[in-house]
Amino acid sequence: MFFMKTKALFLDRDGVINIDKKYVYKIEDFEFCDGIFELCRYFLAKKYLLFIATNQSGIARGYYKESDFFKLCDYMLKEFAKQDIKIDKIYHCPHLEGCECRKPKAGMLLKAKDEFDLDMKNSIFIGDNLSDMQAGLNADIGTLILVNEEKKEGDFFRQFKNLKEILNFFKEKDI
Secondary structure, three states: OOOOOEOEEEEOOEOOOEOOOOOOOOHHHOOEOOOHHHHHHHHHHOOOEEEEEEEOHHHHOOOOOHHHHHHHHHHHHHHHHHOOOOOOEEEEEOOOOOOOOOOOOOHHHHHHHHHHOEOHHHOEEEEOOHHHHHHHHHOOOOEEEEEOOOOOOOOOOEEEOOHHHHHHHHHHHOO
16 A cells, blocks of 8 residues: 655744744734735645744743743634644744754754654745755755745745745646
8 A cells, every 4th residue: 555645834933924023922922924824725725734843042042931932832823723724733942053953953844754754855844044944955845935035045945025926836836
């Protein structure tokens, strides 16, 4: 019997899911990016699992507690659920440099691969920084998408200005 591994859409949090206001941990400071719900629904319909992989160094820096991060995650997941979107798991790195989970290292992504038996070559990672793209490359993810209005140099990822452009790209390709 042939078993197909599952495809995944990995999303960075700050700058992709929510507007990056630096060290967001309060619900009142959390604002979803335009187009995130439509993008997630599209990939759910295409049978992708949805994951969040986010560096949260504000915890190690003492700006907020890990419990604050989890509280915001609960809020975010409830808002996704209101939109009929299930996030399969949130992976986060609360550390500063030097650990294996902090992007650009691939620790969070590889943990998801092992836990969910993912097909990384047919998976997608959307991030807003080059460290996200490098993490995706290090995890052998097949499609790397940078969402950033500022042009970044690199030949191993595609770049778009916003989530709506990304969604249109995938719709045109029927991916």
